[in-house]
Amino acid sequence: MRVVVVVVAAIKAKKTSIQALTAAALLLPGLVFPIVNAAEDDEMDFQFSRYQEGKRNLGGVPNTKKPIEVNSLQGGAKFSLSDRVKFAFKYTQDTWSGATPIGTAPLLFGGNKKLMSNGVVTGASPIISSNYYIDKNTHQAQKLIGYTPDGVALFSANNQLVHTLSVASPETRKQGDFNLSYEWDEAALNLGGGTSVERDYESNFGNVGARFDFNQKLTSLNLGLSYTKSDTNALMDHDAAPYIDKNAYLSSGIYHATPSGERIQAGREDWAPNIGITQVLGENSVVQSSLGYSHATGYMANPYKVVEVGFVDPNQIPDFIDPLGDGKNYFGDGRPENIVNANLKAFLEKRPAQRDQFNVSSRFVQYIKPLDAALHFDYHFSSDDWGITSHTFEGDWMQPIGAGWTLTPRVRYYSQEAADFYTPYLLINQKSIPGKTGKPSPDYLKLPNNYSSDQRLSGFGALSGGVSLSKKFSKSVSLDTGFEYYTHDGGLKMGGGGEASYANFNYYVVNASIKVNLASLSHSIATEGHGDHIHNHDHGAPIPAGVMFGHMLDKPGKFMVGYRYMHDSQAGSMLHGQDAVADSTLVNQACGSAPIDKCFIVPKEMNMHMHMLDLMYAPTDWLNLMLMPQFVDMNMSMRQIAKPTDFGLISNGNKLAHITHHVDAGHSTGGVGDTGMYALFKLWNTSNNHVHLTVGTTAPTGSIDNMLRRNHQVDGGFNDYGMQLGSGTWDFKSNLTYTGHWDAWSWGAQVGGTQRLQERNSSGYALGDVFQSTAWGSYNLFSWLSSSVRGVYTEQGKIKNHYNGLVQALGPMDYPKNYGGRYWDVGFGLNAFVPSGNLVGNNLSVEWLEPVSTDVNGYQLNRDGALSATWSYMF
């Protein structure tokens, strides 16, 4: 007996000490209660995603239009300003383009007109206003299929609908936002705000929030309030605007006929309070529930969408009374009396000026012990006074699969009721009346107060499924990649009654992200004792921000993560060689020689923004490998320098019809650029001098087939060479770099170039080769800050060959001869290094390149300068 008692006592003692140890371990910073609103570490993250829609079904008309695609880039950081104060900022940019529905009409109306070339259907062109036949009793659209021997016209009914598709040229949206928070032991307060800007829409927003923890942080209460003010400034499509009835907006003051085209200019305000509770249910489960309300006022319609309205004149009286003795009357063209004309007109859609919406969300997370997995289940319900209620269900299964990998399959179902004012199209049993001179047509008075055929207000269901794969490299870096497929289907609506199948569409999204935990990095650097090494390395030889491949990692097994931003702008005079030229010279010399090939427009301003991720790894001390994905966006504005009439030409049915569109709207493109892969070899290294060689290639991942949209029934053809996102060719890059330092001084030089490995890319041309040489000197102003001065010479050849498809050349940028040149620049830079503290090892540099001399090939816009900024982190 005694033995047994002793054993039990020993077990008890052991259990208590294990509990005590566990408790102590859990009390270490970062391990205590990171359950409800985890105290987040300092971190930096980047994400890329691509949204790609499938082609819409045009009911038998071949759809050659590229569907919507959106490329998005996001980068952000969170820093602790002090123990209790945290600051986070985020930058998001997305570029979208492609074909989108502008309205809906009966298939027999022919909203997507077949485009023929040599008797072959090559595409479709949108038509939004014309006549078609309907049966006045059944309201079904009718198609003339032939005549009887008596001359009676025969019709077949078809009630199928179809979207009218129109292509939008690429547009870029940029958003920046920040969040500042103050943490107490059991509460937090945060303040955030930001702005989102795109060509036709701008929104500014702010929010405040508070969190209170109770019950040893097992319960949290969240309160929040956000305010958003948005402004629409939409330029209506110059081609379509004359066919769109805007009269319903005349009295509201938001429609403006401006010298640069017809515009919708309107504001909107949103207030959204919410309250939420997060509760730990036990050792293995957490639940979160929130109630939100949003109150929106102002213009909430889509300025690019129309509602098609068929006006059926009730006084369409047959010409012949019972001519065949069959008891029926006929029109002169053989139509039976019930087959009448519907006059289809397009009206700019109209939505209520107010919307109140309630949301309830709940999320439940359950730990599945036998598999070490977690099940996430989310439910969301919304209801608003537009008549839209929605339900969303989502389940995610997070399954760790060893070695830092986690696999997460997910499935989501969404269903919504249609808005009260949603209608695919409208039929009005009245005659359409044209406006009298100077007066608007009264047709809009015959319509309901609000009407929209936007598919996102229709009744439908959506099912999506996907998977994420995550990998955690030590505690500092994690990578995430995923795929999701989404299908929108009227037939999937809960309870049935969804929109017909013409409106179905699908999309997929792929994403990849990298997250760097700065806190655990600095921690590991400190514990490994490598902090000094990194310090010395960067401190000794700062590299100006505009220099690529400037340094190597010199310890095997080291990584570097960096972000590089470059902005290049062109503006000012048009140059020929080194000299400014007059518009009259440009008109006659910079383009072609035939009157229609003269220069009618020239670039006014051009901006390029490049975002690059630098990922570097040192397998040995003499070799570094580097991967550089890129994201690019560009925009260009143009001005007109000659009128077609100067050459006796009319701008109708030919490329000159595009001039107005170029000048009014400009061009913009954006998306993934070319991807660089490099190897850096150390050639010579002493304590003060270092030489290395970089060789590598860029893969043509940037698209080079960006087309301008069709306008006035004339195809747009290729966008100009400078607006394509990549070179389209495999390029070889090589670089020789020397760096040295002594005391507070450091210096360096680099020669290198880019050689195109192909004569033609898939669009028919190749960019010119590039040679560049540079030298710089730098001085340490403080232990953490240095300044640099740099000289750069760059030479780039003309474009080889030319586009292998349609080019509607209207300006110098459409000609390969007007690319490349010889350039001298001088650069002024600053380089900051964080020598200690939480952010040790971070390096930030900026450099401005000021053009000194510019000697262009052919005729080109002068240069304004270039800004480079880099952030890098070694570990």
Add this chain to the structure above:
Amino acid sequence: MFIYVFNVLIGSRVTRIFFFISISIFCIACVHLEPWERRNLAKPQMAVEAFPLLNEMRAHNFGSREAGSGSSASSGGGCGCY
């Protein structure tokens, strides 16, 4: 607007669902866990929001395609007019 808000608050499913969930939560709010019992809850897969970056992007996509998931009001998000 006020009539709508009143109706929703008094009668609708929205409030009923929220109160049901809230009451359920407060019923079990007396839960008590020792630090060593919080080990599983601290695992990354147990974070209520395990994919913040990805889900923000997904919310933007859903918000520009669905009328009920609107995320744009509180976070900018742009027009999503495509």
